[in-house]
Amino acid sequence: MAAEVEPKNATSETLTATVVGGSGFAGGELLRLLAGHPNFDLAGATSREYAGKSVGSVHPNLRGTDLRFSDPADLDSVDVLFAATPHGVSMAQIDDFYEAADTVVDLSADFRLNTQAQYDEWYDGHDASEYLDEAVYALPELHREELPGSSLVAAGGCNATATILGLYPLFDGGLLSGDEQIVADVKVGSSEGGATASKAGSHAERSGVVRPYAPTGHRHEAEIEQELGASVSFSAHAVDMVRGAAATCHVFPDGPVSKGDLWSAFRGAYDDEPFVRLQSGGSGVYRYPEPKAVAGTNYAEVGFELDPSNERIVVFSAIDNLVKGTAGQAVHAANLALGFEETAGLDFQGLHPVGSP
Numbered sequence: 619m620a621a622e623v624e625p626k627n628a629t630s631e632t633l634t635a636t637v638v639g640g641s642g643f644a645g646g647e648l649l650r651l652l653a654g655h656p657n658f659d660l661a662g663a664t665s666r667e668y669a670g671k672s673v674g675s676v677h678p679n680l681r682g683t684d685l686r687f688s689d690p691a692d693l694d695s696v697d698v699l700f701a702a703t704p705h706g707v708s709m710a711q712i713d714d715f716y717e718a719a720d721t722v723v724d725l726s727a728d729f730r731l732n733t734q735a736q737y738d739e740w741y742d743g744h745d746a747s748e749y750l751d752e753a754v755y756a757l758p759e760l761h762r763e764e765l766p767g768s769s770l771v772a773a774g775g776c777n778a779t780a781t782i783l784g785l786y787p788l789f790d791g792g793l794l795s796g797d798e799q800i801v802a803d804v805k806v807g808s809s810e811g812g813a814t815a816s817k818a819g820s821h822a823e824r825s826g827v828v829r830p831y832a833p834t835g836h837r838h839e840a841e842i843e844q845e846l847g848a849s850v851s852f853s854a855h856a857v858d859m860v861r862g863a864a865a866t867c868h869v870f871p872d873g874p875v876s877k878g879d880l881w882s883a884f885r886g887a888y889d890d891e892p893f894v895r896l897q898s899g900g901s902g903v904y905r906y907p908e909p910k911a912v913a914g915t916n917y918a919e920v921g922f923e924l925d926p927s928n929e930r931i932v933v934f935s936a937i938d939n940l941v942k943g944t945a946g947q948a949v950h951a952a953n954l955a956l957g958f959e960e961t962a963g964l965d966f967q968g969l970h971p972v973g974s975p
Contacts, residue, residue, distance in 0.1 A: 629657075629957045633697035636662035638690055638715070642813045644725050645702035646677040647945035653683055655949065655963030657956075658698070664690035693718040698956070700948060701725060704812075709746040712770075721955060722770050723948045729753035729772035730841055740840040756951035758960070759783060759891055760845060765954040773951065776943025777804045777854055778841035780865040783894065783918050784935030789846055791883025793875055796848035801868040804852070807859040807909070810939050818856075829856045862909025863939040869931040880922050880931065888920065892961050893942065893950065897921045898934075907936035914938060915968040916946035 635652055639645045640663030652660045663673055665687040674681030693699075699719035701708045708715065708728040715722045729750060731737055737744035744750070754764045756773040760782070765771065774782070781802045788794045805828070811819045818824070818831075832854040839852040850867075881898075888894040897907050898921035904911050907919035920935045937943045946964055953962050 628959045632657055632659050633956065634659045634661040635698040635700060636660075636664070636694065636696045636719075638664045638693070638699060638701045639703035639707070640673065640687060641665035641668050641676050642702055643809050643940055644812075644944045646680070647940045648700050648702055648725070648948065649673060649677065649680055649683070649685075651941075651945055651949050651963055652700070653680065657953075657958045657962055660685065661696050662688055662694055664688050664693070666690060695719070697721065698723065698952060700952075702945070705741070706745075709744060709749075712746050712749055716769075720769060721952070723756070723773065723952050723955075724753075724771070725773045725944055725948055727775065727837065729770060730755060730774060730778075732844060736840055736844070740837050754951075754955075755841075755845065756947050757782065757845070758947075758950050758954055759888070759894060760786065761951075762954060765951055766957065768955045771948070771951045771955055773944060773948040774845075775838040775841055776810060776863045776937065776939035777806060777836065777852075777865070778838040778845070779943045779947060780804060780863040780918070780935045780937050780939075781838075781842050781850070781852065781867065782845050783937070784865050784867050784920050784933040785842075785846055785850070785869070787883040787887035787920075788869060788931070788933070789848070790887045791879070793879060793883055794848065794869065794871060796846070798848070798872055799851075799870045800848060801851045802842070802853070802865055803867075804854045804863055804865045805857045806854060806863045806939060807857065807861050809860050810863070811856075824856065824858065826858050827856060828858075830854070831856045859909060861913050861938050861940055862936065863943055864907065864909050864936045865934070867933040867935075869933060870929060871931060874929075875924065875931060877924050880924060884920065884922065893917050893946075893964070895919045899923070907934045909936045909938065910972060911968065911970070912936055912938050912942070913968050913972055914941065915966060916941050916950060916964040917968070918942050 635658045668687045669689040734747040753770045754768040
């Protein structure tokens with residue numbers, strides 16, 4: 619069962635924050651969230667490419683923000699530094715980040731995994747492995763107790779976040795031991811690829827596709843297995859939407875599982891969670907988790923169906939990959955790490971109807 623929503627002794631103080639790598643999609647989302655946060659004074663945003671230009675010239679939704687990008691080599695001292703940089707940057711500059719801020723929240727993959735051996739297997743090693751022990755994985759639904767006071771917070775990958783949130787109640791509720799066969803398939807929008815242009819991401823190539831781009835060996839698989847303690851066969855598809863990640867997981871339990879067991883497990887895991895909604899069947903068009911229903915929000919929707927004919931559990935989960943899967947998760951975790959109200963700066967609903975999310 620999750621802890622109470624509001625942390626004990628929540629503070630109303632205001633802290634200064636800067637976003638390193640603020641010109642990308644994740645950085646822009648961080649700037650949007652921090653600009654409206656009651657406890658953060660957004661003091662800076664960096665970009666090598668756009669140094670000196672206004673934030674609104676890159677992120678048109680932020681044209682009213684009175685802030686210009688600065689060069690990342692010139693970091694001013696702040697209370698909290700959010701790093702929205704490509705993989706490899708944060709591990710190379712973590713000492714510089716700590717010189718500039720007491721708390722570092724990293725959105726890259728640099729501190730998500732627990733050991734050097736994992737980075738040797740899934741990435742290209744790690745240049746600052748001495749920091750891995752102090753990093754806390756940013757999913758509050760799993761790590762709420764470890765986050766308060768943490769000085770290094772590592773936001774999870776969007777595909778991993780969607781998959782973990784869908785499967786976690788089955789482990790937390792004792793319905794799975796970790797030895798079962800689990801297959802996860804994620805459909806993700808184009809914003810996951812970032813703001814840098816690529817041939818595969820051009821409109822002509824991306825429009826209308828359901829394209830397998832990582833049938834096996836996706837790096838987010840390492841996070842999923844680390845957080846759930848089980849082997850998961852993972853595949854990812856690029857689909858024709860901008861925002862969103864939807865995971866469909868097929869689970870084959872060793873013993874009988876009833877619909878009541880599933881409801882108990884999911885309610886037990888998420889009934890007290892401020893940013894997880896259960897959506898499993900019922901009536902209407904959106905009967906199961908759907909990225910359109912959470913676009914622009916920090917909510918995750920999770921649901922399930924039981925298939926008695928082949929003893930299979932089908933689990934669904936949906937998030938906005940840029941919010942719950944990246945920037946919103948980082949802010950949520952930072953709220954807990956710093957003693958702010960858990961939902962501060964994030965308690966907003968989405969829009970309906972919307973176009974391609």
